[in-house]
Amino acid sequence: MSLRFYDTATAEVRKFTPVHPGEARVYYCGATVQGMPHVGHVRSAIAFDQLTRWLRIRGYVVTVVRNVTDIDDKILAKSKASFEEAPADPDAVPNEEWWALAYRYEQEFLKAYDTLGVQRPTYEPRATGHIPEMHQLIQQLIDRGHAYPAADGSGDVYFDVRSWPAYGSLTNQDVDDMQAAPDVEVQFSSRKKDPRDFALWKGWKEGEPETAAWPSPWGPGRPGWHLECSAMVTKYLGAEFDIHGGGLDLRFPHHENEMAQSQAAGHAFARFWMHNGMVTYEGEKMSKSVGNTISPDEMLQLADARVVRYYLGQAHYRSVLDYRPTSLQEAAAAVERIDGFLAKAGTAKSGDAGGAPQWQDLPEAFTEAMDEDLNVPRALAVLHETVRAGNSALAHKDDDGSARAAAAVTAMTAALGLDDARSAEGNRESPEHGALDALIRSQLSERASARAARDWARADAIRDALAGAGVVVEDSPDGARWSLSRD
């Protein structure tokens, strides 16, 4: 009856024991806001949303922190380009300051997260708001002999990889076996003691905006990547906390460096490292450089938010999730099966589905699956089996059985966060929906009369006309029901 999670650092599934009994403190990497969100960002957020929801359901008081990295090379480069060239990037805004660009994309990320039902973190700190905390951390590292200002007067400060024997332990790598990027080696040979040393602080360089430089004991400059996360984790969650998450591609160098600099500064840091798998497109990793991306917006044009959430959250979080053009259709069929049952159960005589989810209604098998490193696929199997049992109960007029199943299904969909992913158009309270419902009902009423008169030709003509408009009609003993077809 305890939670077990896979820990990247030890490469095993372990019992989860929080630092503070009854609490769970989770940090997961959000975005560097330098462009529009893509599916991978959203998958990661959904995976950690499933985690935090499950921790809460299991009784933990959860504090979640997700960072916004709003200063980095790409942000500056894109902003600079917006002043110089005709916009190559379709999302580009002309003459946009780096901070405006970062903020604009930050809002895009929030929109995508909200639409797909990702709960807002407890705190969502920005890197630029934590410069003093970062300075303090750098100073600690220098004092302890694990960091040094560059010898060439560039104003850079580097972490000294060779001074920290544990460097590489997160990803089980030996510094000497690592393949150093040749260009990096050449470019920094005069500044770095070792090509693996990474920047904690980047001194201001000619041509960079002055708004992107902060005063520091080592000269004006800006933070290096990795440092913001270490500083913010400690500030919001403490020197030792429970879970640190992010995409698998962040293991190295980002998380390795983050762990090294935090532990070298004397912090115990994360007890568990959890990494979600990549999203691929027909077998290849999605990335902007390859151009095989599909954005959350594009997915949301193809399917309802609930369907997109189901799709992105259906595989085990550590698995690769392969996107294919038919993927969303399959997810839609599965979601409709679930929703179809809930709709029917809601009309059953003693059915009281639709109320607030009650966690005690979660089937034991579902709980067991989720407890074991969030085995969502197994949990979904329980969900679908419950739907089948519920449909069966409906068919046999077993109102208690169908109500029980409906309560369980409601609890499970809520636990997985599906219920918070609702697009605005799908809102049943909307005036448009009301108008449509009234119109269709009048058609269905005519069809009912025709059927009562055994005028099948007329009844079918009405049904065909509705189908032509994208409305699916289903007959039942209690009358006809309608829904919009998914295509």
Place this chain on the structure above:
RNA sequence: GGUGGGGUGGCCGAGUGGCUAGGCAGCGGCCUGCAAAGCCGUAUACGCGGGUUCGAAUCCCGUCCCCACCUCCA
């Protein structure tokens, strides 16, 4: 070269020694005026070659292939 994860039926995707998830698509039946939805039943499977075992998708050895990371990346 180093590190890690994989190869499961038409597709997606669980499963780590026997009881052979689940979804989608297919086939047969029930229900229906006909449908739709639903229910019942059903075929197709564990990359390849050895081995251990009464028994292996699951363990061991070998082998082939794929992916990710080692450079910015969820």
